Amino acid sequence: MNLPPFPFDPQRAQAEMEAFRRKLEAGMEALKRVGPIELGTTPREAVYTEDKLTLWHFKGDTPPTSKTPLLICYALVNTPWMVDLQEDRSMVRNLLAQGEDVYLVDWGYPDGADRWLTLEDYIDGYLDRCVDAIRARHGIDALNLLGICQGGVFSLCYAALHPEKVRNLVTMVTPVDFHTPDNMLSHWARNVDIDLFVDTVGNVPADVMNFAYLTLKPIRLNQQKYVGLVDILDNPKELENFLRMEKWIFDSPDQAGEAFREFARDFFQKNQLMSGEARIGGRPIDLKNITQPVLNIYAEQDHLVPPAASAPLGDLIGSDDYTALAFQGGHIGIYVSGRAQKLVPPAIHTWLADR
Template sequence: MIGPLNITLDSLAEETGRLQRKLSASVETLREMGDVDFGVTPREEVWRDGKVVLYRFKGEHAPTARVPILIAYALVNRPYMVDLQADRSLVKGLLARGEDIYIIDWGYPDRSDRFLAMEDYIERFIGGAVEYLCNAHGLPSINLLGICQGGAFSLCYASLHPDKVKNLITMVTPVDFHTSDNMLSNWNREIDVDLLVDTLGNVPADMMNFTYLMLKPWRLFAQKYVGMVDILDDRQAMEDFLRMEKWIFDSPDQAGEAFREFSKQFFQENRFVTGGAKVGGREVHLGMLEMPILNIYAEQDHLVPPDASRALRGLCGSDDYTELSFKGGHIGIYVSGRAQKEVPQTIHDWLAQRSR
């Protein structure tokens, strides 16, 4: 026996044999696997502005909801996280409950997009998509679902155009960027953003990814790959694992000017809380958010801590404000089994109560 770890020669030999069997099985598992697909729900392009595309998802049945939902995702990752696979799809869950779902795909910025600003993303792209939906459905306003950074953009848009947003839903959305447990914000505050953007132009996706992974280096650089050994002989589990890996590393570059504005106004200066946030010269006041608001946050979120999201309650001007506390993390809120049961149903029920 070796010390307090209670490791014996027999247990070591058994573990070594198990590892060898798993590695041997992995050869056959990987040989049988093809490309890992993502995005399970059919969709059609309905509007475009440059690289930015608005898609409408097609469910098995026609939607029963009169007012559509527009999803605005973050810029740093691809939006198919909300429709990752058949048993892990927020979109599929909402469609099954009769909702009419649209999503903005920001595309992959290149050097020609270097000077896209927050105003472009909020007024031109979100605003253009909202105008299209209002015209297509004959409505004065639509339901807006903003996720993570897309939630911050949605707060800005809804504050500037409250007449265009019937109901506002935010998921894992940062509002107070200076909570004590916000490691990402603490790091960002030490960056010379002007020097970074002036030097690089667009911010490379690999740099952004490395930053996010370093927030949990042991878990995201080592532990998950060690744990992968346990599923090497399970084709379905390996496909799920690789699908998630593909999403993590399928990150667009960030348009330089928008990155500069967002980082300085929110990560560094916390302007939702302190005031003075601006989009194209117009000041954003969260007190203008008088429409019904559903704010969903994750209790174990290391990117957007709960207090960062909960701050919206004290800053918005709505008398109809609801929170959903989800027991999970930043990614689990889309793909976990618990999320499939709780999140789409909560959104649907909340909207249904306000459509009467």
């Protein structure tokens, strides 16, 4: 079989190599000018601390107009600073600009002393005491709760256990049905001997979790983004944005072993939110106890929490005031994309203000 000659233009190849060399050279100079990469840029103060946990209260440019504070409950598997990544990509800053009074649970970095922390310790312990601290500061009976990803599952469980302390509930990219066919992470988790794994490693290293997430989209997350880095090497602002995202991804906490075991077993493997068999500290989680207004926000291109995993929530809760909001984007884009900044915080504020 005679193949056509491979078209090769030496002069064009030389020009491309020279352009690549210049871009690398400019990139080295740009890297020298990039200062320390900071996450969490909005002014804040610690209003409650316990063990590794810090409860932050954010300060906006103007006093809040909302009379009910909003507590953000993030996942354990990453630091919470994706919601306050940088000044022009901050859900927190935009919520403050809308007039919300924003608090955030920062779970911290577990170590060997936290090996036996359970979901009860996190949800009915730490989270409950954060809620009580805010209620005491404001002299109120109930606050607004915003749960994100795994933090959304925590928030659902918390609202079911303590409905009297939650006025309105907002969930973002929160899984409810962990057994949808398109849930790649669930397929992986369901085939792991969780007991053997946790009994062997104790606390789950952050590097193991990061590896698991990266292998869900290995080409995109391990190759393409670094190839694409070449295109922005000579743009200091874009380069700094890239490095900031990399810092957030790889500055992840380890996972307290017992809580990881319970979450993986009861939710990923047994899908107990759907079956109604979930229990926290022996107490049943009855989502029908959630009768307050609920706003459920999900991302249409989310590969970690696909829309089908979030959609069943409305049928499981007891509330007559349920709103679903679909965002055209991915699991991370829903916090940091320019489109998300314009749409998501105003949608949350408007929904809360109407109630």
